Amino acid sequence: MKTKTFQPGDLVKIHTKSKTWEGHALESHSSEIIFLKLKSGYNIGIREGEILDVKLIEKSKETKKEKVELKKDGKLRNVAMIITGGTISSRLDSKTGGVISTDAEEILNIAPEIKEICNITKIEKPFMKFSEDMSFSDWKKLAETCERLLNDDEIDGIIITHGTDFLHYTASALSFLIKNLNKPIALTYSQRSIDRASTDAALNLICSAKYATSDIAEVALVGHKNTDDEICLAMPGTKVRKMHTSRRDTFKVVSDGPIAEINSDKIKILKTFNARSKNKLELDIKFEEKVALVQIYPGQNPAILDFYEKEGYKGIILEVAGIGQVPTQDAKFNWLPKIKKAIQNGMIICATAQTIYGRLNPNIYSAGRDLEKTGIIFLEDMLSETALIKLGWVLGHKKWDAKEKMLENISNEFNKKSLS
Amino acid sequence: MKTKTFQPGDLVKIHTKSKTWEGHALESHSSEIIFLKLKSGYNIGIREGEILDVKLIEKSKETKKEKVELKKDGKLRNVAMIITGGTISSRLDSKTGGVISTDAEEILNIAPEIKEICNITKIEKPFMKFSEDMSFSDWKKLAETCERLLNDDEIDGIIITHGTDFLHYTASALSFLIKNLNKPIALTYSQRSIDRASTDAALNLICSAKYATSDIAEVALVGHKNTDDEICLAMPGTKVRKMHTSRRDTFKVVSDGPIAEINSDKIKILKTFNARSKNKLELDIKFEEKVALVQIYPGQNPAILDFYEKEGYKGIILEVAGIGQVPTQDAKFNWLPKIKKAIQNGMIICATAQTIYGRLNPNIYSAGRDLEKTGIIFLEDMLSETALIKLGWVLGHKKWDAKEKMLENISNEFNKKSLS
Numbered sequence: 088m089k090t091k092t093f094q095p096g097d098l099v100k101i102h103t104k105s106k107t108w109e110g111h112a113l114e115s116h117s118s119e120i121i122f123l124k125l126k127s128g129y130n131i132g133i134r135e136g137e138i139l140d141v142k143l144i145e146k147s148k149e150t151k152k153e154k155v156e157l158k159k160d161g162k163l164r165n166v167a168m169i170i171t172g173g174t175i176s177s178r179l180d181s182k183t184g185g186v187i188s189t190d191a192e193e194i195l196n197i198a199p200e201i202k203e204i205c206n207i208t209k210i211e212k213p214f215m216k217f218s219e220d221m222s223f224s225d226w227k228k229l230a231e232t233c234e235r236l237l238n239d240d241e242i243d244g245i246i247i248t249h250g251t252d253f254l255h256y257t258a259s260a261l262s263f264l265i266k267n268l269n270k271p272i273a274l275t276y277s278q279r280s281i282d283r284a285s286t287d288a289a290l291n292l293i294c295s296a297k298y299a300t301s302d303i304a305e306v307a308l309v310g311h312k313n314t315d316d317e318i319c320l321a322m323p324g325t326k327v328r329k330m331h332t333s334r335r336d337t338f339k340v341v342s343d344g345p346i347a348e349i350n351s352d353k354i355k356i357l358k359t360f361n362a363r364s365k366n367k368l369e370l371d372i373k374f375e376e377k378v379a380l381v382q383i384y385p386g387q388n389p390a391i392l393d394f395y396e397k398e399g400y401k402g403i404i405l406e407v408a409g410i411g412q413v414p415t416q417d418a419k420f421n422w423l424p425k426i427k428k429a430i431q432n433g434m435i436i437c438a439t440a441q442t443i444y445g446r447l448n449p450n451i452y453s454a455g456r457d458l459e460k461t462g463i464i465f466l467e468d469m470l471s472e473t474a475l476i477k478l479g480w481v482l483g484h485k486k487w488d489a490k491e492k493m494l495e496n497i498s499n500e501f502n503k504k505s506l507s
Numbered sequence: 508m509k510t511k512t513f514q515p516g517d518l519v520k521i522h523t524k525s526k527t528w529e530g531h532a533l534e535s536h537s538s539e540i541i542f543l544k545l546k547s548g549y550n551i552g553i554r555e556g557e558i559l560d561v562k563l564i565e566k567s568k569e570t571k572k573e574k575v576e577l578k579k580d581g582k583l584r585n586v587a588m589i590i591t592g593g594t595i596s597s598r599l600d601s602k603t604g605g606v607i608s609t610d611a612e613e614i615l616n617i618a619p620e621i622k623e624i625c626n627i628t629k630i631e632k633p634f635m636k637f638s639e640d641m642s643f644s645d646w647k648k649l650a651e652t653c654e655r656l657l658n659d660d661e662i663d664g665i666i667i668t669h670g671t672d673f674l675h676y677t678a679s680a681l682s683f684l685i686k687n688l689n690k691p692i693a694l695t696y697s698q699r700s701i702d703r704a705s706t707d708a709a710l711n712l713i714c715s716a717k718y719a720t721s722d723i724a725e726v727a728l729v730g731h732k733n734t735d736d737e738i739c740l741a742m743p744g745t746k747v748r749k750m751h752t753s754r755r756d757t758f759k760v761v762s763d764g765p766i767a768e769i770n771s772d773k774i775k776i777l778k779t780f781n782a783r784s785k786n787k788l789e790l791d792i793k794f795e796e797k798v799a800l801v802q803i804y805p806g807q808n809p810a811i812l813d814f815y816e817k818e819g820y821k822g823i824i825l826e827v828a829g830i831g832q833v834p835t836q837d838a839k840f841n842w843l844p845k846i847k848k849a850i851q852n853g854m855i856i857c858a859t860a861q862t863i864y865g866r867l868n869p870n871i872y873s874a875g876r877d878l879e880k881t882g883i884i885f886l887e888d889m890l891s892e893t894a895l896i897k898l899g900w901v902l903g904h905k906k907w908d909a910k911e912k913m914l915e916n917i918s919n920e921f922n923k924k925s926l927s
Contacts, residue, residue, distance in 0.1 A: 443750060
């Protein structure tokens with residue numbers, strides 16, 4: 088067997104009929120597949136049978152599974168890592184075929200390049216959860232962990248590893264709960280678990296390390312720009328949505344643009360950003376959890392508003408039709424009187440676009456103007472998910488004027504530049 | 508004033524500092540703007556002050572506002588038009604600045620090129636509604652109108668003009684309610700009202716006429732491919748979603764590809780299609796209106812299932828997290844027991860992806876397998892909106908096995924080819 092000539096960690100060149108690959112050999116659980124970590128950070132699997140020739144370029148200098156040593160190189164910036172769970176903290180359970188949780192060492196070992204970019208001087212695990220199980224108490228814990236770490240002069244930036252499903256909610260939550268952000272916060276993920284040849288974790292972690300050592304003091308979601316596994320985007324925390332069940336470039340910036348494009352060599356800045364400073368980071372952690380997100384569709388029953396009112400809900404994000412309408416013609420499904428009544432009873436109701444992309448405008452159709460008269464707050468191009476988080480945060484502050492605050496651009500949740 | 512040298516309908520060449528435009532002059536309500544209909548079908552507005560020179564190429568042969576004459580040219584196919592309302596049937600109300608309904612003549616006059624493509628031999632108006640006000644009774648009327656028209660040997664295809672907001676629901680509904688479709692049905696729209704210089708109606712109508720005279724016997728949504736105003740796509744009725752509040756290319760094919768690309772000259776077929784035939788079209792109009800669409804988000808209250816149960820709902824499409832999970836860790840928001848109980852009580856619950864793009868797979872995570880054990884039906888890559896319509900239609904048939912029918916690929920609502 089040709090592959091017996093090298094060990095995991097060795098730098099090798101593998102020739103197949105169709106292509107030549109160069110990279111570090113990875114441990115393989117299969118006798119038929121060779122896993123190789125390419126320079127791009129991407130791992131590939133090559134079938135043993137396809138291999139024509141293997142050339143050993145350099146023997147491994149590392150032990151097979153290195154213990155994480157939190158060393159400091161004086162020339163590099165110091166980054167803290169917060170591990171919260173999700174696929175990026177998972178590996179395949181060979182018994183069930185599903186994935187199970189793994190540890191910090193495995194995460195760091197998947198992207199040893201990080202050590203060339205920064206010193207990981209701290210690793211924290213405030214909780215271990217898949218993101219679909221997170222809620223306000225978790226965002227609070229995360230914000231408090233960020234505050235403690237970023238107000239420490241010894242820490243220059245943070246990488247948070249996180250599940251993908253509700254990652255955009257966490258990105259929004261941190262964008263509102265944290266005030267005067269002084270250093271970079273990179274939220275990152277993987278769509279494939281880190282022991283898979285196709286894992287996207289390595290590049291995301293490398294680019295997150297680049298981001299966390301940059302001068303961009305923004306909450307950004309850092310992940311694949313496309314499926315090439317070469318470039319990541321730093322996406323604004325309030326303007327990003329998960330748009331695919333499995334693709335590595337699942338997160339898309341919506342009605343806005345990325346902050347930066349990142350690869351293992353450099354960061355290309357794409358817009359004005361809030362810069363690194365000596366400010367003291369502060370928290371503003373008040374949150375009303377009784378907020379709901381309701382989509383309008385044909386035949387949707389407006390009595391749903393009564394349900395949320397009875398359950399004690401204080402606010403609702405209503406995903407309205409088109410550019411800002413609700414059904415009105417059928418008496419049973421006329422939303423206008425129900426919305427008006429709920430608002431009169433003290434509920435705050437805001438409108439977002441169920442098309443996801445684009446901006447609401449109540450002034451195009453008379454139906455939009457009728458809707459506006461109910462007292463609903465049109466949230467222009469704000470994402471529904473961001474709007475839900477912002478509404479919870481705004482309603483947590485009993486003394487605030489909810490409408491005024493919902494329309495104030497607090498963390499770039501409105502893209503004021505775009506009129507499309 | 509240079510523009511006084513020509514009349515609406517005249518073919519003119521207009522030179523501005525930056526560009527030269529050639530097209531037919533349109534009626535203008537403004538003394539400062541000249542509207543021109545370009546060869547591409549696109550209408551533009553040019554500010555009077557920018558015009559350097561106007562050259563008259565050909566005087567108009569038409570009267571300013573032609574009455575619709577339903578003439579027949581023996582060489583052309585005969586198309587029926589069904590007008591239902593929406594922006595494509597609207598023009599600006601100069602008093603309010605909003606839009607008001609208009610008539611068939613105005614729609615046809617915006618795209619006189621249609622007469623070169625087909626004979627519009629019939630125009631029907633089963634109802635006039637914005638699409639957000641439509642529901643099952645409207646889809647039923649539309650399906651019945653299609654049946655009557657397409658089972659008439661004198662009609663070769665149908666164009667339905669329709670509001671955009673819930674157009675994709677109608678496209679789905681017709682895909683399920685109509686059996687043995689024998690001729691093309693084009694559903695089309697505009698995002699800007701037809702008296703606006705920027706209206707997208709003309710190209711959409713021209714391409715719909717091309718589609719309705721083609722040999723593709725499918726329900727397709729025909730509309731702009733991009734913002735260029737040169738090409739339309741014929742999009743499969745069950746795989747399309749409105750994705751932007753205002754862009755003319757708002758409709759996107761999701762997890763599938765278009766049936767054809769169309770411009771005013773030709774149709775480029777992009778996939779296998781059901782072809783025109785002498786079959787008798789049949790209807791299968793049974794529908795359970797008590798179906799709901801529920802999105803899961805952080806803190807979403809699973810008691811919402813109780814609400815729909817109490818209201819007598821028979822089925823729910825649940826937009827689950829990621830590739831197929833629901834929150835479970837927090838006892839208050841553990842969806843599993845609630846889903847299980849609702850299913851045991853006779854509710855049919857199906858899972859779709861809230862990411863919109865991609866395919867569900869319950870076998871990746873143990874959370875997915877736990878969810879599958881509740882009896883929920885995983886709808887793979889089916890769009891939530893399509894799933895809602897299909898569920899209503901399936902549950903309308905009391906004798907059908909709901910799970911079996913929901914998983915049967917009836918109108919290409921599953922893309923069996925794609926595994927991405």
